[in-house]
Amino acid sequence: DGVDQLPPNEKKIYEVVDPQVPLGASAYKDFKPKKGPPWKIGYASSYAGNTWRAAALDAVMNDLLPRSKEAGLVSEVVVTQSDLKDAVQIQQMRQMVDDGVDAIIICCSNVTALNQTIEYAYKAGVPVFSFSGYVTSPYAINGAANHAQGGGEMATWLADKIGKKGNVLLVSGIPGFASSDSFDKAAKDALAKYPDIKIVGEVAGKWTDQVAQVEVQKFLATNPIQIDGILTQGAQENGVLNAMLQSGRDMVPITLGGEASAACYWRQNPEWVDAGFHIWPPRREMQQMWEIMLRTLEGQGPKVQSFLRPVLPFTIDDVRASIPEDCDLNSTDFVEPKADGWFPSAIADQYFERPADPWKPVAK
Amino acid sequence: MISTVLNTEIGATRGASPLRKHKSISIGFCLLACLLILGALLVPGFVSPQNARSILLLAAFLGLASVGQTLCALVGALDLSIPYIIGGANILLPSLMVAGLPAPVAMIVVLLLGILVGACNGALSFRLQGQALIMSLGLGFAAVGAVQIYTSLGSQFGGTVFAPVPGWLRNLSAFNGKFFGLPFPPVIVIWAFIAVALGWIMHNTWFGRSLYAVGGSRTAAARLGISEFKIWTVIHSVSGAMSALTGMLLLGFSGGGFVGVGDPYLFTTVAAVVIGGTSLLGGAGGYGATVLGVLVLTVLTSLLVGLGLSFPAQQAVVGLLIVPMVAIYARSPHIRNQI
Amino acid sequence: MGSEITVRMVDVAKAFGETRALKQCDFEARAGEVHAIVGENGSGKSTMAKIMSGVLHPDAGKVTILGEKVASPVDAKRVGLTTIFQEVLVADEASVFENLYVGRDGVFRSQSTGDRRTEAAEILARLVGKSVDLDQLAGSLPLSIKQWIVIARAILRRPQVLILDESSAALDLDSTLRLHAEIDRLRAEGATILIVTHRIAELVRIADRATILRDGITVGTLGKDEITEENLLSMMTPADRRASDATEYASRKKALSAPLILTATGLAAHRSARLFDFDLPKGSIVGVAGLDGQGQDAFIRVLAGIIQPFGGEVKVRSVDTDKMIGLQSLDDAAKLGVSYVSGDRKREGIFPQQSIFENLAIGVYRKTLGPLGVIRKPTLKSMFKREVDRLRIKIGSPSNRITSLSGGNQQKVLIGRAFANDPQVILLNDPARGVDLGTKRDLYRELRLFAEKGGSVIYVSSEIEEFIGFADRVDVFFGGTLFRSLTGEEIAEAPILAAMFGKARDASVDFDLERTA
């Protein structure tokens, strides 16, 4: 059941996975929404302070919502933000349910804290979609990159890049949040395979450039030791990069997750690294979740609880193609895969019992 | 006869009294020395120009943020708006610059707003005494909320502002900043200057003496024509100004506006004041003591980091040390002795 | 007499750091007596009281109260000892009723409160002279009623031993009489009453015996007939200190004809009180008397610029221009050279965490400020020395905290603060409260000297004795207004008393000081 129902090439994506990610069958296989389109959607975000969340919200408000309105699928999106407070997010979600939204999208929260609330929504006929991270509730649908795979691949890349030996600083996201933990765990496992590589420090960058910069600076200032490479999660690599630049130390390889600012530095210093990874493309992840949501509301019957995407490496040529020569070192944008390069509809169809084009305007 | 006795006594006690009176200061110095020795023995690279520079830099931020807390503690108040003003200034400055204000103008605007919040704080809370800290918390919430709403308008970011930080600001407070070619960031000098000036002001001006008077006895001070209202307003304004300044300087350090930069200063400023030996009940202590408190706290943290303690462990150790440290010099008298 | 001994202290010693508050204290009190404890400021009276109450523990010696050891106020409560400490300890946030019965029960155990309310209402009515709402918050009551609450709290406990540490210091005469009536009642019931007071007159009236403390040593006990001012003084004060003080002083009529330095016209210190005028000739000493709450307190605060009058104006002659200038605020007062000394030094006088030097100098800083409010310290040192010498303040080091001084010496520092400003007018609001006789005499002498050199003094006091042979004129307040001005021969106990009770001029007073309420 669940993932087993998927075709083999999709099943492959689930081979290296955070064991906590629920892989069973979806509770929404036979789901029918309370009422027909246009639907009212709730987006209960837990945070609004970084480049990534901004891009994701932008994707909803300026791309997905207008298109869905035009297609007569969605009437409005209610957005809330809880400043990383679980109790507040719980209250906001419950209020959304009580106010009659038809579906709720949440983002990358604590993996268990919202479960009771998700069940509450489910019982009220409101499906909950968690994107860019999973929750363990059987009543949610998760959609994201396979962050464990990403952590592993980025760690392996870094290890190779620094010659399989040396000191590594790990800059994690928000400890305890789904994708952050999946990433760290897999990354550490991968680095553990190199006996000469040592993780000499671990700081939390909170997925925010400014925080990452301060934390890394403090670390570098108080730890005089040599650092040979920095393994960081996404939406904060530019902060890490700036901290290195300010420390006056020689530049070392840093893992890149798609922030256009850090990518710009790479474009200007092509020798610095040789690969980046689409592991958190905000607009694509949001689009993926949105389409899953539309399909579910349309009654297409999702087969699995968790929709994982493979992590895609990108090269300096991809960077050159998406940002100009005189790019902005302070950009807040992302280098992302092409619109259908992340979750193509042909593949998406394979995840649903009764696939159809989610964007097809409804006949009145 | 009495007068001759007195004369000799004035002479004799000059030397002895500062030590006795400033027990907390001497203890602070000892503690600092111990920590430095421990660091030198236990942590390789602890005694190095780089480490000294980074300790002083981090201390400078904490020190600047603690100016207001010290002044407030001297009248028995606590200013809980400090972290919020720091955070607010940290995002407001870049956002004003993005909006097209020239940097100096933007900085003055931020500074004035900081002073304004502080002034409201003092003016509204001087009657509240014990509740004053909540007033400052309320105003802090309101101020930071308003700033965040402002900076989020027309942007997708809440609580962060992405804007290039001017090079000179970066130089002021980044690790690799230079002070007239010398290898340390100017913010350290700014802090030292403010500390010396403040210490002098507290002891040699009417403002300083009135501040202690109000902290020691409100009514007695009122009888001398010292306006409690003015004192509260001024010190809270200073606190607001210093918080705004800290927030702006931190921008040069963090490379972008982030409202959370102030968070660590909520209780660390209080800890620095308390460890320094300023009573939270008012009337006794001073900024000199706080400077020591700040250094002790920063060196201790650096030592703990060097020993490989994680952040949570550092926090726990600092917490554990506060009570014994305060117990050495600031135990309250037994109630038997207060009758 | 000859009844059982209820309080016994044998060879008690107590030191606070280097200060030996009690060196050798032997004391006995019997059931059914009023026993006074007298001594100079800092001689150890309060320390004794606190030891008996279980608040402080002696370093050496034995203390037994009704045959038992008392190690805490809880013990004291158990054996039946109650102390009224000098400070008025009342919880503002609690009702009168709660204040009266605080500490009467165990931590969880409670006794029936049925009869308590009637009992409380009764006693309070008797003491205050009118009924008091028991459910009112104590914080909203005037100080005098709070004082009564504290006394009522003690009396309600029907103590076997009652200690009053200067409890009458802040009471006016009428109230004192009611308190004495209460004390008599308790004595008659066989209780032991220990009173600590500096008011010799009071003591002579009411005490059966008096024990004298000097420098922490009990130097002797006097019987009822031996209690006289001379006896007390000779035992309290070392011989060398006594000799110099005894110069007599005659009321100087001519001082009153000097040009006026301060005038108040059409003054209303209370909302509905009759308006009055007041004037102060240069170089004179004017005493202000009155029962509690008759307006004299508000009056002197108005003169000091602390509060605004309800009507009328105060003018003071300016030193520079010789013109009369309005005084409306503390700032005006400072500019015009009007200094104020409060008797409530704990609340509105001292800065407890500051040094003796700072406490004195802070009154003068403003006069010597340089640009930007910078203080000029060097000039202050000589000023400090001058004042300390002048008032014979007993201090250790000037950098010691002011709280290291005894109450009387703290008060002297505050008076020094006022003098140091070189004022033209000094306003003293009951400054000798809780101050011993020797210190008082020092104070009178200095004020006289000040007046002789052209300074002017207004002196508010609740003790009539203080005016006699000291003031050039005594203004008596009654009903919120200036009722009578007394000069020359009229400055004597009977006329002042008469005026205080609102009796008209020349009416003879027949006032039974021993009357019971």
Next chain:
Amino acid sequence: MMSVTAFRQVTQDRSLFVPAGLFLVLLCAVAFRGQGLFTNNGLAGAILVATPLILTTLAITPIVMAGRGAVDLSVGPLMGFVNVTLITWLVGNGITHPLAIIAWAVGLGAAFQLVQALVIIYVRVAPIIVTLSGFLVLSGVNLMVMSRPGGVAPDWMLSWGAGTSIFSPVLLLLLGAFAIWGVLRGTMFYRNLRMTGADERMAYTSGVQVDVVRIIAHTVGGVFAGLAALSYTALISSGDPTQGSTYTLQAVTALVLGGASLSGGRGGALGSTLGAINMFLISYLLSTFNFGTVSGFVTQMAFGLILVGSLLVNVFVISRRTVA
């Protein structure tokens, strides 16, 4: 019955005017704005979400009432400490019996507060410093016990967090706390507590065992903190080492909104409860507006302004006492 005494208290105790008034205004505003709250689910959810804050506010109430400016800063991390140890040490080791869990929560809360009380009394360091130290220590220790949010609450507790019935176990926790308070209120302890807070020297010299009173106040506060931790654990069905700390400021805010005085003597369970409920209602009310991503900031600003306003009203209108 509860409501009658409550009513009498409101009319008698002026410090309750502001919170009660605010409560009514907010209630009307919420009723006007949205229907959601006054349904079974709405109320059930409100109880579920608001209970941890109400109980933490109750937890600091007796401590603050005991005076000496004893704002207990440690309460938030203490709640977090109970929460993470419960999940890691008990549930993590297979101990899930309800009695064991409840005893642990209540016992640990009480024990920690007892230690703080002893330090305050015998080491004689100002309470705010002791609790600041407690705050730092526990904030650190919580992350050491559990480095990140996670774990699961025991099975029997999962249903508590559903929030679909008003009469849920969470409500029982709340009522339990009120019951404890009600019992204490009837004893002399309560009066002694008020007296100690209002003027400790008076209480001491009058023969109140102030140390015992303080110890009990802290211990009771600790019990409430334990109950708060249970309700919090039920809310998030897991452990979280970071969120507890945010409750400190919220609880202190609620306490003051409820009309208590941080300098002691004034305050009570009713006021604290009203204060905490008002905080909930404010954020509920604001979420009925679609402020989008700035909603958090609007809420924060509104909290601030309402706090300022209610303090001012308290000082300038309600309090009769004049500054001499």
